[in-house]
Amino acid sequence: MNDKRQFAALPFEKMQRSVGVGNMQLLSSSAILLDAVARAGSFRRAAEALNMSASAINRQILNMEAEIGLPLLERLPRGVRPTPVGERLLADIRRWRREQTLAEGQLRELTGQRRGAVSIGATECFSTAVLPDVIRSLWQYPFRAGGIDPVRLDRRAHTQTRRQGA
Structure with a gap:
């Protein structure tokens, strides 16, 4: 062959x-x-x-x-x-x-490269107004190819934070 x-x-x-x-x-x-x-x-x-x-x-x-x-x-x-x-x-x-x-x-x-996970906690107004632009700018850096996963909002954490503050 x-x-x-x-x-x-x-x-x-x-x-x-x-x-x-x-x-x-x-x-x-x-x-x-x-x-x-x-x-x-x-x-x-x-x-x-x-x-x-x-x-x-x-x-x-x-x-x-x-x-x-x-x-x-x-x-x-x-x-x-x-x-x-x-x-x-x-x-x-x-x-x-x-x-x-x-x-x-x-x-x-x-x-x-170092690999790991980063969790970001933010208030609702910050997470919808400012955070998306910050995350989008991070995607421009070379380490993106190293394995950054798309960001997933954890609604459970957000809900728990609201309940504790209320």
């Missing part, structure tokens, strides 16, 4: 960084290379896109196959095709890369 349309022509170093958090690499370079070769359909095309030698990529994948004890790629006269074992492993590698991308986004969110 070669999907050459999705093969990204990224330098190898950038591909490595794209699956790690900070300096931590969560997928092996061999796994990244296996995915790149399978998407490209050949060692040569993957090597050109990654700015590496085809023999270096082939050596890494041969080492991976030796470690696993099974062939991952079928070497053909005009390219490569994943074996059934290779297909299974590639499905996992691609899923792990997607999950890693999600995790990286969540970690960036946590390290760059």
